Amino acid sequence: MQEFFENVSRYPRYLISLILGIFIAFFERLKPFFENPLSAIALTAALVASLAFLFFTMRAMLGFSVV
CATH class of the missing domain: 1.20.5 (Single alpha-helices involved in coiled-coils or other helix-helix interfaces)
Structure with missing residues (x-):
């Protein structure tokens, strides 16, 4: 045991x-x-955009509202 x-x-x-x-x-x-600074900015922007997309999609799917 x-x-x-x-x-x-x-x-x-x-x-x-x-x-x-x-x-x-x-x-x-x-x-x-x-x-490369330009690709770093683009990669960071893509990462933030994907996280924002995921956040807002999950918020809409779960029915959360700010109001």
């Missing part, structure tokens, strides 16, 4: 390392775009 709980306690560490690995790999691929 001790081995079972030992194995279960490893899963959160595995999940954290998996998520960090995905983010590191993603940002390593985007790093060359940040060397």
